Amino acid sequence: xxxxxxxxxxxxxxxxxxxxxxxxxxxxxxxxxxxxxxxxxxxxxxxxxxxxxxxxxxxxxxxxxxxxxxxxxxxxxxxxxxxxxxxxxxxxxxxxxxxxxxxxxxxxxxxxxxxxxxxxxxxxxxxxxxxxxxxxxxxxxxxxxxxxxxxxxxxxxxxxxxxxxxxxxxxxxxxxxxxxxxxxxxxxxxxxxxxxxxxxxxxxxxxxxxxxxxxxxxxxxxxxxxxxxxxxxxxxxxxxxxxxxxxxxxxxxxxxxxxxxxxxxxxxxxxxxxxxxxxxxxxxxxxxxxxxxxxxxxxxxxxxxxxxxxxxxxxxxxxxxxxxxxxxxxxxxxxxxxxxxxxxxxxxxxxxxxxxxxxxxxxxxxxxxxxxxxxxxxxxxxxxxxxxxxxxxxxxxxxxxxxxxx
Ligand SMILES: *Cc1c(COP(=O)(O)O)cnc(C)c1O
Numbered sequence: 001x002x003x004x005x006x007x008x009x010x011x012x013x014x015x016x017x018x019x020x021x022x023x024x025x026x027x028x029x030x031x032x033x034x035x036x037x038x039x040x041x042x043x044x045x046x047x048x049x050x051x052x053x054x055x056x057x058x059x060x061x062x063x064x065x066x067x068x069x070x071x072x073x074x075x076x077x078x079x080x081x082x083x084x085x086x087x088x089x090x091x092x093x094x095x096x097x098x099x100x101x102x103x104x105x106x107x108x109x110x111x112x113x114x115x116x117x118x119x120x121x122x123x124x125x126x127x128x129x130x131x132x133x134x135x136x137x138x139x140x141x142x143x144x145x146x147x148x149x150x151x152x153x154x155x156x157x158x159x160x161x162x163x164x165x166x167x168x169x170x171x172x173x174x175x176x177x178x179x180x181x182x183x184x185x186x187x188x189x190x191x192x193x194x195x196x197x198x199x200x201x202x203x204x205x206x207x208x209x210x211x212x213x214x215x216x217x218x219x220x221x222x223x224x225x226x227x228x229x230x231x232x233x234x235x236x237x238x239x240x241x242x243x244x245x246x247x248x249x250x251x252x253x254x255x256x257x258x259x260x261x262x263x264x265x266x267x268x269x270x271x272x273x274x275x276x277x278x279x280x281x282x283x284x285x286x287x288x289x290x291x292x293x294x295x296x297x298x299x300x301x302x303x304x305x306x307x308x309x310x311x312x313x314x315x316x317x318x319x320x321x322x323x324x325x326x327x328x329x330x331x332x333x334x335x336x337x338x339x340x341x342x343x344x345x346x347x348x349x350x351x352x353x354x355x356x357x358x359x360x361x362x363x364x365x366x367x368x369x370x371x372x373x374x375x376x377x378x379x380x381x382x383x384x385x386x387x388x389x390x391x392x393x394x395x396x397x398x399x400x401x402x403x404x405x406x
Contacts, residue, residue, distance in 0.1 A: 001054070003384040006392055007359040010383045011275050011311045019290040019379035020275040021368060022359070023054060027388050028271035029062040035220070035267055038242040040249070041259025042066050044088050046218050047074040049264030049365045054382070055271070056081040068218075068262040072098055075106045086110070090180065090215070090262065092141045092156045096121045104129055112180055112215075114141040114158045119170060133174035137212050140166045142203060144181045144196040157181065160199055164206045171209050178260075179203055182217030185265055185366075186304065190236045190244045192219070201252045215260040216245070222269030224362055225307030225395060238266060265365035272364035273389050274379075275311070278356045284329050286352065291333015291340040293374040298366040307395035310348050311357035321350035335375040361389035 004010040007022045014020065036043045044066035045059050051074060056067070060082045067078045070091035078085050089102050092114040102108040103125055113119055119138075126133055143157030158166055163179070170177045181196045193216060204211055220242075221235060236244075249255050274295050280287040290296055298304065312319075327350045333340035348358065371379060389395075 001382050001384045003386070006385055006387040007273055007275050007309075007389075008311050008392070010385065011357040011359070012314070014383070015313075016275060016357075016381065017277055017289065018381050019277075019295060020381045020383055021295075021379070022273045022275060022383055022385040024271050024273075024385050024388060025054075025058045026386070028055065028058050028268065028364075031270055032059055032062040032064060032267050035238070035261075035263055036063065038238065039259075039261045039263075040246060040255075041261060044068045044086075044090075044215075044260055044262050045267060046262045046264035047077060048369060049218075050268045050272075050367075050369050051077050052368065053077065053081060055268060055364075059267075060085065066260075068264075069108075072101055075102060075108070079106060088112075088215075088260070088262075090139065090141075090182075092118065094118065094121065096125065100125045100128070103131060109135055110137045110139070112139040112141050113166065113170075114156055114163075116166065116169065119166065119173070123173060134176065137176040137178055138170050139178040139180035139213065139215050140170070140203075142179060142181050142196075142199050144183050144192075144199060160202050163203045167203065167207055167211075171207070176212035177207075177209070178211055178213035178215060180215035180217060180260075182262070183219040185219055186221045187219040187241075188221070188235060190241050193241070193245050194248045197248050197252045197254065200254070211257060213258040213260060214254050215262065218262045218264050218266075220261075220263050220266035222265045222362065222365060224269070225305045268364040269362045270364060270389065272367070273359050273361045273385070274363045274367065276358050276360065278352060278354055278358065279334075281329075281352065281354045284327070285332055286329045286346070286348075286358075287332045287334075288358070289334050289377075290379055291335060291377075292342070293333065293335050293337065293340060294371040294377060294379050295363060295367040296333065296342060296360075297370045305344070306363060307361040307389070308346055308348065309359040309361065309389075309392060309395045310352060311359055312351070313353075313355045313357065316353055316355060319351040319353060323349045323351050325350045334377045337375070359389075361395060 046068040066086040068090045069087045087108050088110040089108050090112040142163045167177050179200045183192045276288045276290045328345035331342040
């Protein structure tokens with residue numbers, strides 16, 4: 001991987017026509033260590049957020065020893081960077097052949113379920129492989145009602161009474177039993193974890209045995225940009241959320257239970273920025289070389305605001321307008337698909353033109369992991385960058401919620 005001091009140096013040296021991912025390993029390590037210091041339990045990185053080999057390898061270097069995995073592809077990606085790393089197979093709905101692969105080939109002994117049929121599948125595999133159920137920890141995923149930018153509770157999770165039934169059944173079969181939840185991604189309200197802990201408490205108090213663990217999932221918010229034209233939404237900081245969570249854990253007397261968290265976004269968001277090129281400026285529209293089918297699908301939903309920085313091409317000698325005037329541009333993606341338009345504009349200097357670059361910051365989560373080969377575009381160029389995104393010039397660009405007239 002080529003190394004540069006910052007994204008601007010990379011853009012002006014490489015003059016890239018393809019999108020370039022700027023990886024900041026030191027930022028990734030710092031954010032990982034910060035999370036691990038704040039969370040009073042095991043940190044299992046959620047691989048789906050960004051499963052690039054270089055990311056997983058850097059996390060292992062930073063001291064991560066456990067990974068939340070969901071598929072054979074993720075088992076292999078983790079094993080490729082670490083022979084010893086523990087894997088927690090936390091997808092509640094699994095193919096039986098994948099369960100077998102997990103237990104037999106990858107030595108996975110921690111798994112999540114939210115339905116009796118998943119217990120049936122698991123038990124078939126456990127018997128076939130002659131594994132002692134007592135060597136397995138099975139987490140019952142409970143439903144939560146969250147306040148997250150990305151609500152995931154509707155898809156998975158057992159209602160409280162059913163969770164009790166599942167847990168008792170697992171216990172009778174000899175498994176160690178834990179409780180887990182996942183409140184959704186980018187939570188906005190610190191009460192969210194408390195509500196989930198209250199549900200976990202309700203379930204635990206009705207069990208005839210002690211639980212082996214509590215897994216509080218992911219959802220911890222990353223810092224993004226904000227639109228200067230809108231009132232700044234007060235987002236709780238990670239520090240605030242964590243101290244509140246630690247307090248709630250003690251209050252609900254989970255502090256003697258082994259704890260697990262599955263952070264994704266909060267760990268990896270700041271570790272990448274993305275350099276895109278303006279392929280064409282047409283009035284107040286910018287056609288760029290990336291889009292919702294590649295690195296920008298998470299921002300397409302309009303729920304997060306990414307900070308962006310203008311990198312003017314010095315080869316452009318004459319420009320119209322004033323560099324200090326920041327105006328909204330509608331951003332169209334690389335593919336021919338008409339839905340490939342970002343839902344919120346980028347605010348950039350009115351001088352921006354065909355051939356310039358834009359650095360989009362804090363894009364490490366749910367960006368490259370979601371890219372597709374649609375229409376033949378597949379960004380896959382990486383450089384390493386030393387300086388954190390925030391330490392450059394102030395970002396000019398943001399996105400706003402209003403749809404723009406052309
Ligand atoms: C996606 C996911 C995570 C990670 O969520 P973030 O919001 O990125 O922290 C953690 N646990 C489970 C079960 C997930 O599906």
